[in-house]
Amino acid sequence: MAKRVLIVCGTGVATSTMIADKVRRHLEQRGIDVKVDQTKVSELHRGAQGYDLIVATTQVPASVGVPVVKGMPFLTGVGLDAALAEVEQKLMT
């Protein structure tokens, strides 16, 4: 069954669109089947039920109850390997 990942950015969907594709491609290259959705942080008050992981380019309240990985390495490439390892580790536990 595909893992569900939510990409979260500050406003609009420009930043999350930029990284959603990269996140999906990188995970599929690692053999992880994912469904990727996007939202902005102001929408998170409804919670993030059903998601296995959040990748965020903004700070996310801990109350959301889903593991969070910082999304900036997917944009810049800096720290990308560590971010991917963290995503895999959090998705597979």
Next chain:
Amino acid sequence: MDDLATLVSGPGLVLLDLDAEDWQAVLEAGAERLRAGGYVTDGYAAAVVAREREFPTGLQTAGVGVALPHADPEHVRSAAIAVVTLRRPVRFAVMGDPSEQVGVGVAFLLALADAHSQLRALRLLAELVSDAGRLQRIAQARTPADVVAALGRQSEHA
């Protein structure tokens, strides 16, 4: 395809070697180019500054620091990107880590009507941000045509 280059091709959208005091000055200069070209409403400048304050867009890439300021689509009349290169690095707060700062050499002010119609341009922009070589070419560009050419070039890496 040249979607990214096309968005920057309108007259006046590339502002080179700006000597700016602070990040607000960078955003105001870029926003004015977008407003003068008819791409955004009068409210865009204030909106992009307010957004940057709340959700900063500074990024430390493998090369030159960049910023990706943008505002909600309600301020956008037609899609464009203003590119501002800076004579000396200007401090921006870091995306997702607002207590951190980065010295920015190139700012890309995004005026995008909605993400879905600009999907390809956003993906190309994401590739650009991880390409230190192309970012360096943009930072050191001497003419707007240099910048447009660098944006139109696909990365050599897959």
